[in-house]
Amino acid sequence: MNVTTLKILLRKEVLLIRRNPIIPRLIVAMPILVMLIIPLVATLDVKNVGVAVVDNDRTMLSRRIITDMDASEYLSVAGCFFSYDEAFRLVERGEADAIVTIPKDYLNDLANGEKPDIDLKANGVNATKGTLGAQYATMSIAGTLSRWQAEQGISLALPQASTVNLYNPTLNFRNYMIPALMVVLLIIICGFLPALNLVSEKESGTIEAMNVTPVGRLEFVLSKLIPYWVAGILVVTVGILIGWLVYGLVPEGSIASIYLAAILFSLVMSGLGVFISNKSATILQSIFMMFAFIVVFQLMGGLFTPIASMPQWAQYITYAIPPRYFIEIMRAVYLKGATMADLWPQYAALTGFALLFCLVASLTYKKRT
Amino acid sequence: MNDIIEIQGITKRYSKLTALSQVTLSVPQGSVFGLIGPDGAGKTTLYQILTTLLNPDEGTATVAGLDVVKDFRRLRTVIGYMPEKFSLYPDLTVSENLQFFASLFGVGVNENFDLIAPIFGQLEKFPGRMAGALSGGMKQKLALSCALIHRPSVLLLDEPTTGVDAVSRSEFWDMLAQLKEKGITILVSTSYMDEAERCDRIALINKGKILDVDTPQELIKGLDKNLYNASASDMYPLLEALRRLPGVDDCYTFGATLHVATRDGFNPAEAILDLRRQGLADARIYPAKGNIEDLFIKLAKNDG
Structure with missing residues (x-):
């Protein structure tokens, strides 16, 4: 060369x-x-996912779950309803992408050592937003429950949040x-x-x-x-x-x-x-x-x-x-x-x-x- | 006189097309040698072989004693090549282009400036102008300057005057004559037949074959015999009528008139009478002076 x-x-x-x-x-x-x-x-980053909540429990704990979700910057509670149909209408209008249903006697069942499930439904049309919203909601609920347990000084077998995102926690x-x-x-x-x-x-x-x-x-x-x-x-x-x-x-x-x-x-x-x-x-x-x-x-x-x-x-x-x-x-x-x-x-x-x-x-x- | 370019039986094929077929040619040192032929005759292919851009399929060629295949690297330093297409950097200025090509050959611009001074002189007025913004004639002068800046012993010019006006063309040939005085051998191709007469020797090439090689004077000798001009107000019917006349070998347009190539025994006076009988009242036939173009047409016709 x-x-x-x-x-x-x-x-x-x-x-x-x-x-x-x-x-x-x-x-x-x-x-x-x-x-x-x-x-x-x-961006696939999702913030302020609208969540419609069906609160069938109506206890101190269920209200706390709802306020904690609303406080997160990733979720915003678009409305609180007594029936699934009402919540679903919010999804249809595009104001919410996930529905969180808290079952009747949730607090009571928890206190009795049962494992009641909170039902999460995500809007599959806007798949990313819905799935991520449901994940955020799971994490938020898990957080609320563990804080609640700590305050009450009890340790129950609680449904754990299933997803943990390493390295990039909020995805x-x-x-x-x-x-x-x-x-x-x-x-x-x-x-x-x-x-x-x-x-x-x-x-x-x-x-x-x-x-x-x-x-x-x-x-x-x-x-x-x-x-x-x-x-x-x-x-x-x-x-x-x-x-x-x-x-x-x-x-x-x-x-x-x-x-x-x-x-x-x-x-x-x-x-x-x-x-x-x-x-x-x-x-x-x-x-x-x-x-x-x-x-x-x-x-x-x-x-x-x-x-x-x-x-x-x-x-x-x-x-x-x-x-x-x-x-x-x-x-x-x-x-x-x-x-x-x-x-x-x-x-x-x-x-x-x-x-x-x-x-x-x-x-x-x-x-x- | 020594031959500086020697071509022996060169053949080059592009898949089915034979661009050059058994070309044998020698160019004497210090001459202006013309390669005359129509478009597609194989001139550019021959240049590409001589400039080592293309390897021949058969045959050998040497330039200044260097083989085009084996000694290609050294050969590139002794030739100056000006391709048909303008090949300088349009976004470099006049002086940057010259400087660039000089430095690639490891010479300073001033070292060989005497050689290009007559050519470059007209460009010195605008050294800062982009090469792409020059007029056609000026581009050609710059390209020639760049091809000469390393003082090559052989200058290879592929259709340098195509697309250049008549005055610039004539100037260009004057420049070539000056370069020849300085001992540079020039191989120049053209499809303008009138330029052929300014060469020392010419080779006529058509369809990849060399038809004839000689001095222009020698080549056209004897052509005047049996060659006539013909004219009439209706040229096309005249052309058709002449082609049907007995004793006429060929008839083709030549500038404003027709040239008629005939066999021995052709009588112009009889022919005129014949044409007038056919309704071409103002037909005229008179002896013509043959040139390279006539020869070329004749040779190409014989070649089929």
Whole structure:
């Protein structure tokens, strides 16, 4: 490799990127938009779920359960009724998404050592809101009951809340999304911008003039990738800063493990980008190919839908989708404070993909036909 | 005189299409050598092989003693190539483009500036203008400057004057003559037949085959014989009538008149009478001066 040539080419690339009317703005604006807007709009985080309560018990305890639910910022008691039908009408009008029915003689039965059930019904139309609302209500009721027991100084076999969300106790969707969203930025900046850049040289014919110079293909391709690697690392830094300053989310684990994952993933995407540009003669072709990859990467990488809830065969496919590993690393480092030692299979997979894609990219790159 | 480009039996196929078939050609050092042929004749393919962008299927070629396949890396430093399509960076300025290509070859712009001075002179007025914003003629001058900045011994120009106005074309050929004076061998292709006469030697190429190679003067010698101009106010009926006349080999439009290629024994006076009988009252037939275009049509016709 000729370092002097690489420097000359890099200087030209940086000059061209700076002169491009769109790319520099995209590199600055995209991370900010993605990190500021998507966590707010693409949220599955639920607050103030309307709950209709049917109180058949009408005791001090049942009233306390209701006030505690209303006091939670995740629930709001939309109405208190004497019959299920009345409560259901509230759901039909869209004012409530869950119905909590406290049975007759609840307090009495509890005191007698029985295990009365509080009935929870969730609106399946707005599934997320309903299910989460029911979960919140379960947690709230469990809390009320345990406080009540402590005050009374008794210990009864109580129905326990079934769900405990570790690491993200309120299932705050933003905490789940922010670390993973950086994958979107790297896919575009390190994968697709250099690919477009390479294809545009083909389309404009400048590649022909370059190919008759003594410039080697390695220097040429590196000169296309290095500026975007730098941009990718900057963008991840901006993402981490926005996560901290705007959402107060700091990684539980080490920053170094985040950067290592980002660098490996950038290599994977660059390899793919160069491969796509090798296979396309025009920008339009390359955009279509990229689009196919973007759709699969974003929908199957576990960004929006958890991989664990996919059908088994689809879960096997996700092993072949590199963003999956990056998203897993980011979430584990951010939320669980996982270390590189914990995540070695993911790092190994990313390294493997990086090597594979770079190899394929260099094998398909032809200066001569 | 030494041959600086030697092409031996080059064949190149694109799946079913044979772009070049057994092309053998040598270009003497220090000459302006023209590659004349219509679109699709295989000129660009030949350039791509000579510039090491394409490997031939059969045959060998050397430029300045360097093999296009084995010595491609060194070969790239001794040639200057100007592709048919404008291939400089439109978002770099005039001087940035020149600087960029100079530094890629490891030379300073000033080192070889004497070579490009006559060409670059007109561009010096706007060094800060983006290459993409230049006029067609100026783009061509910049591209030529960039191809020359490393002082190549062979300059390969693929249809450099396509889409350039007549005055600029003539200027361009004057520039080539100056470069030849400085010892640079030039292989230039064109589909403009009138440009062929400004070359030292020309090769006529059609459908991937070389039809003939010689000096322009030698090639058109003897063409005047049996070649006539024909004109009438109704040109199309005239063309059809001439093609039916006995003793006429071929008849084709040539500028404002028709050229008629005939066999020995063709009598123009009789032909005029014949045409007038057919209602072409103002038909005229008179001897023509043959040029490369006539030769080309003749050779291409023989070739089928």
